[in-house]
Amino acid sequence: MIRDRSNRLARYLATAAFVLAAPPCNGQIADPGAGFTKTNAQIAMRDGTRLNTDIYVPKAATAALPIIFLRTPYGIDGAAGRFASSLKELADEGYIFAFQDIRGRFRSEGSFVMQRPPRSDHKNSKAVDESTD
Numbered sequence: 001m002i003r004d005r006s007n008r009l010a011r012y013l014a015t016a017a018f019v020l021a022a023p024p025c026n027g028q029i030a031d032p033g034a035g036f037t038k039t040n041a042q043i044a045m046r047d048g049t050r051l052n053t054d055i056y057v058p059k060a061a062t063a064a065l066p067i068i069f070l071r072t073p074y075g076i077d078g079a080a081g082r083f084a085s086s087l088k089e090l091a092d093e094g095y096i097f098a099f100q101d102i103r104g105r106f107r108s109e110g111s112f113v114m115q116r117p118p119r120s121d122h123k124n125s126k127a128v129d130e131s132t133d
Contacts, residue, residue, distance in 0.1 A: 033080030035059055035091075042109075043100070045133050047126045052107035054079060056097040067096045071130075073114075075106045102130065 037057045042050035054076050058065065068090055070079070076099040083091040091097075104112030110128075119127035 031080070032082075032084040032091075036080070036083075036097075038080070042107075045103075045128075047128055049103060049110040049128075050108070051100050051103065051110075051133065052076065053098055053100040056080060056083075056099075058094045058096070061094065061096075065094055065096045067098060069098045069100070071100045071102050071133075073102050073105045073112070076101055077106075103128070103133070 033056060035058060037059055039055045039057070041053050041055065043053050044050050068087070079097075079099040083097075087097070101108040102112070103110035103116075116128070116130050118131060119129040121127050
């Protein structure tokens, strides 16, 4: 019985030492977009439809920078999380990023059409297709 108590106490002390040695965690991971200035804009297309866009510019920018533009039907909330994974190398290089919801999805105006065909009437300035937005 005494041996069980001492084993249990040793386990508790080892667990406590591990927990106390771990870095503090409040359930959040460091903000991957912290090195960027974020701007949200509703960008008007030629037909007046506004598309929701988040633009991330590196805070250390001192000259003109290249831009990576990503448009998606899946929503741009949390896109900055990709700076720590699939876009890490580009983010480290100092690119500007623009993430945009396509027509009719999430906070973009208009109607969503999956695989919208290219516009056939090039004389109509209000004709809509994804490639010319």
